[in-house]
Amino acid sequence: METLIVVVIIFGLLVSIHEFGHLVVAKRSGILCREYAIGFGPKLFAVKKGETVYTLRLLPIGGYVRMAGEDPEIVDVKPGQSIGVFFDRSGKVNRLVIDHLESYPDARFMTVEHCDLERELVVTGYEEEDGPLVRYSVDHEATYVSDHQDFQIAPIDRQFSSKSLPKRFLTIFAGPFMNLVLAVVIFIIYFNIAGIPSDAPQLGKLIAGYPAEQAGLHSGDQVLRLNGTKMDSWTAITKYIEPRPKQKITFQIRRDGHVKSIDLVTRTRTGNGQTIGVIGVYQPNYYSLPDSLKMSVSQTFFWIKMELQGLGKLVSGGFNLNQLSGPVGIYHATGEVVAQGLILVLNWTAFLSINLAVINLLPLPALDGGRLFFLIVEALRGKPVEPQKEAFVHFVGFALLMVLMLLVTWNDIQHLFNP
Known part of the structure; x- marks a missing residue:
C-alpha cells in the first residue's frame, strides 16, 4: 500500500508539472485552454477557474491540456436550427443556447440562417417565420450552452493552429522542459539533504x-x-x-x-x-547551495546522456527489448527504492522526470516529440502538413505505442514471477 501511494504521488507530480508547462505557455500565447486534466477516465474532481476547467480523473496514467483548435470544435450550429440568444449591454450576443431551449424562456429565439463563431463572429437568422433577416455580432468571449453546460467559443485567434510556429513549438516543448526543471529542483533538494x-x-x-x-x-x-x-x-x-x-x-x-x-x-x-x-x-x-545547483544541472545532463545512449543501443540492436520496463516494472522498482528511505525516493523521482522528458521528446507519433517533428517539417516546407494526414500518423503511432506498452508490461510480469 505504501508503494502504491508513493507511485501515485510521484506520477501525479511528474504529470502535473509536465502539463502545467503546456498550460502556462499556451495561455501566455493566447490559446484558449478548455481543460487541464490529471489522469484519464471519469472525473473525480473538477473546478473551473477563468477559462479552464481543472480536473482530476480516475486513472493516474497521464494527463492532458485540451487546447482549442487541436480537435474539431464541439459547437456546430447549422442553417435551419433553432437556438436561443442572450445579449450584453452593447447589444452583442454573449450566450447561445444550442439545445433544450425550453429550459431558457428568457432567451430570444431565432432560426439560424448563418452562424460563424470562429472568424466572422456573427449569427444571422429569423426571429419570426415571416419576419426580416436579423444579424447579430457575437462577443469574442461569448459562451454557448450545450446539454445545460456552458462552453466558451473559440475564435480563430484563440486556437492553437492560428498561432505562430515559434509559439506552437514552445507550447509543446514546455511540457518536457518542465520535467527537466523539476529534476534539477529535486536534485537540489537531494544534495542539500544528502550532501555533495x-x-x-x-x-x-x-x-x-x-x-x-x-x-x-x-x-x-x-x-x-x-x-x-x-x-x-x-x-x-x-x-x-x-x-x-x-x-x-x-x-x-x-x-x-x-x-x-x-x-x-x-x-x-x-x-x-x-x-x-x-x-x-x-x-x-x-553542503553548499551554489554547488548543489551546479551539481544538479550536471547530474541532469548526465542522466540525459545515459538515456540517449540507452536509446541509441536500442536502435542499433545492442539493447534487448526484455531490458525495458513499463508501469509494472517501474512500480516494482519504486517499491525497492521506498524500502531504502525518502532520500533515495527523491533521487528516483528526479530520474523518472528526466526519463519522461527524454521519451516525450523522441520524434515519435503521439508524443510531444512527434508533434515537434511536424512543426519542424512545417518550417522546412513553408506550410503545415495536412491535418488529416498528421492525425492519421499520430493515431497509428499511438496504436503502436500501446502494443509496445503491452509487450513491455508482459515482460515486467514475467520478470516478477521468474526473476
Whole structure:
C-alpha cells in the first residue's frame, strides 16, 4: 500500500508539472485552454477557474491540456436550427443556447440562417417565420450552452493552429522542459539533504560493524597516508583499498590537529565477477547551495546522456527489448527504492522526470516529440502538413505505442514471477 501511494504521488507530480508547462505557455500565447486534466477516465474532481476547467480523473496514467483548435470544435450550429440568444449591454450576443431551449424562456429565439463563431463572429437568422433577416455580432468571449453546460467559443485567434510556429513549438516543448526543471529542483533538494560528494582525502559516514568503525576511525578523519603512501583524494583512497581484500592497511590520519596511526584489515566484497577490498566508509560530503545547483544541472545532463545512449543501443540492436520496463516494472522498482528511505525516493523521482522528458521528446507519433517533428517539417516546407494526414500518423503511432506498452508490461510480469 505504501508503494502504491508513493507511485501515485510521484506520477501525479511528474504529470502535473509536465502539463502545467503546456498550460502556462499556451495561455501566455493566447490559446484558449478548455481543460487541464490529471489522469484519464471519469472525473473525480473538477473546478473551473477563468477559462479552464481543472480536473482530476480516475486513472493516474497521464494527463492532458485540451487546447482549442487541436480537435474539431464541439459547437456546430447549422442553417435551419433553432437556438436561443442572450445579449450584453452593447447589444452583442454573449450566450447561445444550442439545445433544450425550453429550459431558457428568457432567451430570444431565432432560426439560424448563418452562424460563424470562429472568424466572422456573427449569427444571422429569423426571429419570426415571416419576419426580416436579423444579424447579430457575437462577443469574442461569448459562451454557448450545450446539454445545460456552458462552453466558451473559440475564435480563430484563440486556437492553437492560428498561432505562430515559434509559439506552437514552445507550447509543446514546455511540457518536457518542465520535467527537466523539476529534476534539477529535486536534485537540489537531494544534495542539500544528502550532501555533495567530495573528492577530499577524508572519511565520510562509517558503517557499523565494518573494519573502519571497529578499528576506531571516525567520520571526518583526514587521511594522510595508507601504508606510507600519500593520499591526496578520495579517489586515491578507494583505488588503494579496493585491490587489497583481506589485507592489513595502516591509516595515518589527522584528527583535531593530531596525527594518529590506526591499523585495520580490509573486508572482501564480491560483485560483477570481481572481489574487492572494503572498509565500510562512505564518500565524504559537504553542503553548499551554489554547488548543489551546479551539481544538479550536471547530474541532469548526465542522466540525459545515459538515456540517449540507452536509446541509441536500442536502435542499433545492442539493447534487448526484455531490458525495458513499463508501469509494472517501474512500480516494482519504486517499491525497492521506498524500502531504502525518502532520500533515495527523491533521487528516483528526479530520474523518472528526466526519463519522461527524454521519451516525450523522441520524434515519435503521439508524443510531444512527434508533434515537434511536424512543426519542424512545417518550417522546412513553408506550410503545415495536412491535418488529416498528421492525425492519421499520430493515431497509428499511438496504436503502436500501446502494443509496445503491452509487450513491455508482459515482460515486467514475467520478470516478477521468474526473476
